[in-house]
Amino acid sequence: xxxxxxxxxxxxxxxxxxxxxxxxxxxxxxxxxxxxxxxxxxxxxxxxxxxxxxxxxxxxxxxxxxxxxxxxxxxxxxxxxxxxxxxxxxxxxxxxxxxxxxxxxxxxxxxxxxxxxxxxxxxxxxxxxxxxxxxxxxxxxxxxxxxxxxxxxxxxxxxxxxxxxxxxxxxxxxxxxxxxxxxxxxxxxxxxxxxxxxxxxxxxxxxxxxxxxxxxxxxxxxxxxxxxxxxxxxxxxxxxxxxxxxxxxxxxxxxxxxxxxxxxxxxxxxxxxx
Numbered sequence: 001x002x003x004x005x006x007x008x009x010x011x012x013x014x015x016x017x018x019x020x021x022x023x024x025x026x027x028x029x030x031x032x033x034x035x036x037x038x039x040x041x042x043x044x045x046x047x048x049x050x051x052x053x054x055x056x057x058x059x060x061x062x063x064x065x066x067x068x069x070x071x072x073x074x075x076x077x078x079x080x081x082x083x084x085x086x087x088x089x090x091x092x093x094x095x096x097x098x099x100x101x102x103x104x105x106x107x108x109x110x111x112x113x114x115x116x117x118x119x120x121x122x123x124x125x126x127x128x129x130x131x132x133x134x135x136x137x138x139x140x141x142x143x144x145x146x147x148x149x150x151x152x153x154x155x156x157x158x159x160x161x162x163x164x165x166x167x168x169x170x171x172x173x174x175x176x177x178x179x180x181x182x183x184x185x186x187x188x189x190x191x192x193x194x195x196x197x198x199x200x201x202x203x204x205x206x207x208x209x210x211x212x213x214x215x216x217x218x219x220x221x222x223x224x225x226x227x228x229x230x231x232x233x234x235x236x237x238x239x240x241x242x243x244x245x246x247x248x249x250x251x252x253x254x255x256x257x258x259x260x261x262x263x264x265x266x267x268x269x270x271x272x273x274x
Contacts, residue, residue, distance in 0.1 A: 001255065002132035004106040004114065009126040012100055020124045024094060024102060027264040028221050028230075033121065034092055034104075035059045037112035050119045091257045091268040093150050101126070107135070107268055109255070137254060139247045144209065144274040149238040152219075152261035153181040153196040180234040189216055193236045200258055201242070204269075205249025211240035221264055233261050241274050 011018035023029060036050075036059055043058035090108035097103055106112065114129035156179075181196060183189045190213040201207055215237040222230030244250055257267025 001135045001137070002108050002111050003135045004108070004112055004129065004132045006104040006106065006114070006129055007126045008094075008102045008104060009124060010100055010102050020102070020126065023124050025220070026222050026230075027094075027219060028223050030094070030104070030265065031092070031263050033117060033124075034090065034106060034112075037106075037114050037117035038090075038108075038110055039113060039116055044113075044116065050116060091262055092265055093268040093270070094265055095148075105268060105270065106132075107254070107270075108132070137251045139244055139250055141244050141247050143244045145242055145244070145271040146274050147238070147240060147242050147272075148270045149197070149258060150266055150268070151197065151236050151238060151259045152233050152264075152266040153193055153236055154234065154260055155179055155181050155196075180232075182234075189213075193238075197238055197258075202245070203249070204253040204258055205244065205246035205251075206242040206253075207245055209241040209243050211238055213238060219264065219266075233264060233266070235266070242271075 008024060009018045009020035010024070011021055023033075032054070035056075036054065038059050040058055043055075046052070090106055090110075090112070092104055092106045095103050095105060111132055114132075118125060118129070181192065183192050193213050193216065194208075194211055197211065198208055213236060215235070217235050218232040219235045220230060220232050254269055254271070258269050259267050261267070
């Protein structure tokens with residue numbers, strides 16, 4: 001896998017925002033631009049200077065296809081929203097820096113081509129992107145790491161028996177709707193979000209030793225440009241120390257992400273020596 005760092009030009013005055021600050025306000029557009037770092041060989045050959053319109057099929061995050069021969073040079077591309085694991089897809093997170101600056105971390109299965117992705121949008125960046133760094137996940141049970149995670153805590157709503165039957169009769173997949181996690185006036189929000197991550201930890205291959213919950217708020221997503229209000233997603237930033245309980249599960253969690261809304265900057269779990 002590959003780890004990339006993109007320093008964004010946000011400017012120092014919020015009242016006179018730089019293009020990068022405006023770009024970060026809609027993470028749907030951020031995800032779309034990051035997808036452009038994975039052009040197919042056909043697209044790069046036909047459009048070296050990125051002058052043609054963006055077409056999702058030209059920027060697959062995953063080149064694998066079940067019916068493609070292993071020695072085929074140009075494999076059949078899948079859709080942009082590829083499954084995220086050690087062989088396909090990417091995760092990203094926007095981290096604030098001192099002075100109002102921001103950086104985007106990108107963890108990808110394929111090596112990204114950032115010069116191509118930002119060829120016509122270099123004004124969004126504060127520096128030329130460094131080469132992606134190959135990432136080796138040397139993890140063993142019992143190790144402790146400092147961690148950081150921006151998550152979208154949600155909960156599944158229960159379905160009544162009638163609702164399940166109606167979905168089955170209509171041929172729909174019986175899946176409980178997802179709601180943004182919230183709290184009552186007599187509850188401690190930090191405790192609620194801490195418990196949410198604690199419940200995820202066992203399945204993700206670690207246990208929480210220390211955890212701080214901060215920056216509880218919302219992220220706003222808008223796929224259209226016609227004034228539509230879009231949607232808002234609950235956003236919580238976690239930092240602390242974890243202990244590895246299952247190395248294989250944790251490696252999978254690093255590759256696949258933790259929690260929902262991964263296309264909008266959530267789920268990237270980053271580790272550092274404790």
